[in-house]
Amino acid sequence: MNIPIFDDIFDDFQIRPSLRIPPLQDPFPQLSIIPRRPSPLEPNARVNIDSEANKLTGRQRALAQAKPLGAPEHNELEVSITAKPTAVLEARGTEHPKEQSRKKQKLYDHEQIADFVQLPRPQTKPKADKPRPFQPISVLNELHEPPPSAALFPPITPNVSQEEQDTDHAGIGRPPNQTKDPVRPPKKKKKPRLRPTASCIAKRVYTRERTAWTEEETDQLVKGVAIYGMGRWKSILEHPELRFREGRTNMDLKDRFRVVFPPNARHKWTRAMPEPPDDDQEAPSRYKSASKSTTKKSPLRAPKRLWTQQEDIELDRGFQLYGFQWNLMLKDPTLNFDQRSCGQIRDRFRLRFPDMYKQPESHYSPKEKRTSSNKKQPAKSSTWTRKTVDDPSEPANEEESEGPRDKTDSQMVPASHTEEEDHRLSNSILHNDWDWDENLTLAPLAWEDMATRPIYSFD
DNA sequence: CTTAGGG
DNA sequence: CCCTAAG
Known part of the structure; x- marks a missing residue:
């Protein structure tokens, strides 16, 4: 030194x-x-x-x-x-x-007198890495003055053509069977718009124009959920036969579904019988209307995904593999139960085979072949023989294992899951033509019921 | 790019 | 309808 x-x-x-x-x-x-x-x-x-x-x-x-x-x-x-x-x-x-x-x-x-030590100034952070699209201009409007950046905004006139409002009011203008809509706007923010009322007292400035969800459009959404399940909003939006309003995004679907079916009130989605149609009465809206303030508590329809025939086949196979251990079925990726829950699988099984729960001591030995009465025969009909009840020790998971594990007939062949089958199923949902096997698929939950009348509602 | 969650 | 963390 x-x-x-x-x-x-x-x-x-x-x-x-x-x-x-x-x-x-x-x-x-x-x-x-x-x-x-x-x-x-x-x-x-x-x-x-x-x-x-x-x-x-x-x-x-x-x-x-x-x-x-x-x-x-x-x-x-x-x-x-x-x-x-x-x-x-x-x-x-x-x-x-x-x-x-x-x-x-x-x-x-x-x-800059600087006859003195100049320490390097602390670096100021960039702070805002991405500027917000618009400044909060609302407070400046009290004096009826245009905001400083007023020139940047489009004129304050309603910019929805009447034609657009009338003809395509539910966004059903797209012809069916159009593969992968080419009409969907590439970017949602290409043309920022303001609501007409946003000029004076804007609590919030939206970049998009708000379009109310019609019941018809909500119908499409519910159908999509019935096909894909909750969460696959992009798939629902792009489904060729489900049509939504122009400019609707997958996030809009998510938000709309959350409005119609509040997730914190799932337990209130109770089964309700269809109401008798009032004559001369306009059909009460089944969904919470976003535009009208007339929010009468409207019955909700089941958002639950239907059990498809294919799922029942997988359930059969899962039972062969794991017995009553629904959680193991859930984890098995080959069974494609990722959209389900343990409880759903169990409920489905119990619903299809109530006898197994009636005599728990005898378990089951359904020698009877379950045959389809009217429609299609399932790819695999189940024949079970109880072999051994040896290991009651591991109820793999709490209440889920309601019975002893059973071994199954080794000759049963797992059904394969094909896209064709999927497509056929979703088609039948879309066209209210539920090709259900009454032995395999729960009849009361056929799509027709879901689509035409409410089966779930708030109490 | 998509979704879930909060706002 | 908007925003963002998370994957």
């Missing part, structure tokens, strides 16, 4: 020659310490430097001496800017309080 180093440093910092006193200690460990100096506004700003001197390092002492107290006219440290510089401002001519901080900074930058 040789002295010339400090000389160089002082040269770099343009220290006055009189201050070129090599400190007794390495100053750099103290660089982060801001020398404590009394505020210039304090009544007795003068401090006894000598008494303080002992505690100061060389550099700190230099700072204290070089800068007369109460005269913060140097561009010294960033902290001096944040501190209230009233005294200084008054000395220079009063500025408007709002301008203080900015003005002051400017003054110091301009003066």
Whole structure:
């Protein structure tokens, strides 16, 4: 540690020659310490430097001496800017309080007296990495003045053509069987629009125009949920036979579904019998209307996904593999139960085979082949023979395992899951033509019931 | 790019 | 309807 180093440093910092006193200690460990100096506004700003001197390092002492107290006219440290510089401002001519901080900074930058140590200014963060699309202009409108950025906005007229409102009111203008709609706008923010009312008292400025969900469009959404299940909003939106309003996004579907079926009230989605149609009565809206304030509590329809025939086949296969351990079926990726829950699987099974729950001691030995009465025969009909009940020890999961695990007939062949089958099923949902096997698929939950009358409602 | 969740 | 973290 040789002295010339400090000389160089002082040269770099343009220290006055009189201050070129090599400190007794390495100053750099103290660089982060801001020398404590009394505020210039304090009544007795003068401090006894000598008494303080002992505690100061060389550099700190230099700072204290070089800068007369109460005269913060140097561009010294960033902290001096944040501190209230009233005294200084008054000395220079009063500025408007709002301008203080900015003005002051400017003054110091301009003066650049800088016969003193200039510490590097702390880097200011970029702060806002992405500017918001619009500034909060609402508060500026009280005086009926256009916002500063008014020219950036489109005119304040309603920009929805009447034709657009009438003909395609539910967005059903797209011809069916159109593969992968090419008409969907590529970007949602290509043309920002304002609501007509947004000009005066805008609580919030939307970049898109709000379009109310009609019941018809909501119908499409519910159908989509019946096909894909909740959460696959993009798939629902792009389904070739489900039509939504122009500009509708998958997030809109998600939001709409959340409105119609509040997730925190799932337990209220109770089964309800269809109401007798009132004559001359306009059909009461089944969904919560976003546009009308006439929010009569309207019955909800089941958003639950129907059990498809294919799912029942998988359930059969899952039972062969895991018995009553529904959670294991759920985890088995080959069974494609990822959209289901343990309880749903169990309920479905119990619903299809109530006998197994009636005589738990005898378990089951359904020798009888379940035959389809009218429609299609399932790919695999189940014939079970109870082999052993040996291991009652591991009920793999709480209440889910309601019975002992059973081994199954080894000759049963798992059904394969094909896209064809899926397509056929979704088609039947769309066309209210549920080709259900009454032995395999729960009849009361056929799509026709779901589509035409409410079966779930709030109490 | 898509979804879930909060606002 | 908007925004964003999360994957």
